[in-house]
Amino acid sequence: MSLLIQTILNGLLVGGLFVTLSIGFSLSFGVLDVVDFAVGEWVMLGAFAGVASTTWLRIDPIAFLPVVFVFFAVVGWLVAPLIYRVRNSRNARPALMALAFTFGLATLARGGMLTAVGFDPRTVKIGVVQGTVTLGAVEIPTLRLAGFAFAAVATGLFMLFLYRTRTGLAVRAVAQNKEIAGLMGVDVKRTSNFVYSLYAGLTSMAGVLIGGIYSITAQDGPTYTLMAFFVVVLAGLGSVGGVLVAGLVLGVLESLVTVYVSADFTLAIVFGILFLVLVISPRGILRRGTA
């Protein structure tokens, strides 16, 4: 029994990070109208930025998080106009071209990192949070607790921004209808760039903590892309509230499968469940998606 509680708790804690890496992905999908295949690469690159901070700079990765955010937000800011341009071009099939473009970006990131650091798995050594916290019969790794705390704060701030600020309202309007948002005076292109930039920064920060909890290799990006897909599809495309639930569900599922079945079956089982959910409720678990 205590193993079950332990497993569910571990899953919930990691699930927080899945929420963080999916929430920006979901929103940038809404705003740019492109599924960003590079989402997992932002996680991978963030994790390696965390590795770099300890090995080269000897700075604790937690203290390095703001630098990771700013750096990848700038990279996102530079990449976003390219995606926007491909997506809104007058050439044939801009949606498909944009999808191919982000797939290319992902391949470039993965190939570049494989060349630079090879296939060896690395772990982000987070020194400030080590050991475990004991709560009755269960032991919680402090790192996972810190990861969850980070996820809760980051996601909370993100939601505050979305639902309490003028720019956040503009972002939600653009996600709902670009043409009308433009007619209301919202600069759609600038809003798209801004959201992508914010998302790249947020997801990379989550990557630092994910790289601390799991080991990471340069070719792990697609795994996290699949995770983000799972969360966003389960949530219902475009539903921010659904992401909060679906991310935690994924964390628990992954944790249960790893402990009670085998880590090798994680993706198979997780996607089998997604398949069933989509057959039963195609608009996502909260039935609020746009699909």
Place this chain on the structure above:
Amino acid sequence: MSVLTARDVVTGYSGVEILHRVSAEARSGEVTCIFGPNGCGKSTLLKAVAGAIRTWQGEVALDGEPLTGLASHEVLRRGVALMPQGGGIFPHLTVRENLEIGAHTVRSRADREARIGEVLQENPRLADRIRIHAGSLSGGEQMMLAIARALLVRPSFVLFDEPSAGLSPKLAGEAMHRAASLAERGVGVVMVEQNIREAMRVADRIYILAAGENRFEGTPAAIESDKQLMELYLGASA
């Protein structure tokens, strides 16, 4: 007095040309109506003027200042607003959020609040429903919201794409008269309408488009005296 002009506008969607050199002019304080059969390019003309779609050739100008090539948010900042077909409210945002996004270009928060306050005072029915999603308003309420929202930025010209569409005859007349009454306040009103009889009563100037080209330009009286025109393009056997 302000003048909004479209001269020899050519545009369309995904490579298909819809408007073939269409010209029109609207003045502040007047109601300019655009009629024509379905698919003749009325909505396309409004979208091109408002910058929602790109103008391929020709020119759009406000008091001689070119608007051609500007994005819709830039056109709005110059004082030309478009209320799209169906009102274009955001169904998943609340009534209040719809009004806030309508006032997006108003920089000062206090000013935004004051303008929204005014709107709510004029539309008590909206004030009662301020926190609910705009998508659950009735069709008439949605149109009221859309019209009120278009005015928050105090535009010098408002382009209405069928303010009466999908409404009951009573509400349709109300929506159209509300839109037309803006002209009394000095706003230039441009209206695309299917409800020709009602619209003829409020129009100062009328354009008829057919197959993406200008077919007629003149006053309501001039149209009414032309039986052939009435029958051909307006489907009215008067």
